[in-house]
Amino acid sequence: MAGFRIIELAAPFLPIMPEIELPYDKLPFDDKVVYTILIGLFYIFSQLPIAGINTNGITSNAIEGDPLYYLRGIFAMGPSKTILEFGLFPIVSSTLILQLLAGMKLIKVNFKNSQDRQLFQSLTKIVSVFLYIILTNIFIATGYFGANLSLLSILLINFQIVSMGIFTILLVEIIDKSYGFGSGIMCITVMNTATNFVDNVFGVASINVDTVVGGNYTESRGAFINLTQNLRSSRFSLIGGIVSAFTRDYLPNLTHVSIVALIFFIVCYWQNYNMEVTIRSTRTRNINNVYPIRMLYTGGLSIYFSFILIALINISIYVFLNITHLSNKYYVLENNTLLIPKFPFNLLTPPKAFYPDLFTKQILTLLILPIFIIITSCWFSLQWMNISGASPKDIALQFKEQSITIAGKREQAIKQELNNKIRPAAIAGGLVLGGIVSLGELLGLKGDAAGIVVAVTSGFALLELVTIEYQQSGGKSALTQILGAPGGKY
């Protein structure tokens, strides 16, 4: 079949796929803010436990431990055994990989053709739904949701996770179709990461820790709240309380949250690295301007890509070990919640803690994980730079259309000049982000390093869009009059 294209696979599903209507008119700024925040809040609210299974969070059975703990931050997954079990992972992975394949011409899509674009985005949607179904049933089969489930339970778990998945796709679609700001995936990720950060620092929920520390104790989830409690508690001495607040590994500790905050500050700093190219108009003389080329040219998307690969590899290992009944031999349950693979299957698993776990159990990870993350993120960064419509060629074309030229360069040399600037930028962005994420993960952040990097870069990308929209709306916003500062949303 010579004429067959992969996107045609989506065609039979089109009539039954729910599809959000595009807005008739451009929405006012305030409406967009409301839509975005409502959807974000709804997403956070929907992290309910799955009905129909044992969800007290403490398991005696090893295989019920959580093998995805290091992916929960970056893909905005809910806590283990909630209906947001897989969060945005199916959506992000299908979108990023399909768009990458289409850009590399491995999938034939003619983006100039409206029919093709519709088929392509419907294909993304269908692949996401299938990923939700496949992942749910893989995890049911491995016994993650409990052994010996009845048929009714299996159906209920499927219903809850897959329906939530479909609603998540639709929520993302609402924001994407310009009811909200920019990209739904990114809005939700930023909101979820911010919430988790506040939860990790100031979370007041008390959690029963008797199974990990012995005795009948509860500790607060928030690291800072925990410190204040430890100082007043009779359980610890003064020093012991402080040490425990900085070193406990079953809940967020102060070291953990300070490293996350530090990464936040560093990425904010890097975000403002740029190379300025002096440009001038070919029409009016003597007016020079600057066109900044950012170091983080492809933002956090390269980290998404690395973690999608890590997730796919580790989930395959998880499936393989369960099929071959080796999971009891190669997985250990830590802190009664985390399912951690043993050598040689832990090479791409971020360690639970820097010391002692990284050194005693997975010393090779120290080498393999950073190399893997940095190489994949650089490779992706370069590819994405070329395909995303911001390649040197595209920008040279934009310059030409707007009669802009680079000062001191002939018109023909613009593309080459831009290439000399943008290509290193993409490489540098992949390098530094890959580097800081691997460093953070090796220090035992359990996925929060990747989460915060993606959230900060997405936050900046959205902030830019919000600011532009705000200026376009002429600053007429009832919300900003109430709240004060413009553009403070993200």
Added chain:
Amino acid sequence: MAKSTSSASAGNNNTNVEKIVSGEAPLEFVKEGVSFISKCKKPNQKEYMKIIRAVGIGFVGIGIIGYAIKLIHIPIRYLIV
């Protein structure tokens, strides 16, 4: 084959990309990135403080709003589980 055609269409400097992908010149590749970083314009302290303040407040603000919603979960979980 598909890969080589794709990167040939992808960019101007495709031979370089090809070399890097095949791992022939990773060092050169890193150098290119590092020299870019050293030539970058960095924000000065005043600018940085301004950015951090705006972004930090926004981030924590959103986090607090989100956490307020998450707090509702505690009683709900208690009731339903």
Added chain:
Amino acid sequence: MSTAVPPGGQRTLQKRRQAQNAKENKLKQTPTSARAAGFGGSSNNILKIFTDEASNGLRVDPLAVLFLAVGFIFSVVALHVIAKMTGKLF
């Protein structure tokens, strides 16, 4: 006095430019992404899925989706309550 055209020079340049233009035009015909084609979508630092409205899909209003989603959450809560009342885990 040879009138033969020397190698290189204007004509070769012209040919090269023509070839380049042809190549560029060909590339333009199949853009690599929706944004490269000029229709929104993912940019260099934003990951976006949806740009067009599939014409023959089930078209729904965003508010309807939000209400349905809230309804779905209530159904999950209801399932929990049923599980708790009947006292067993299905």
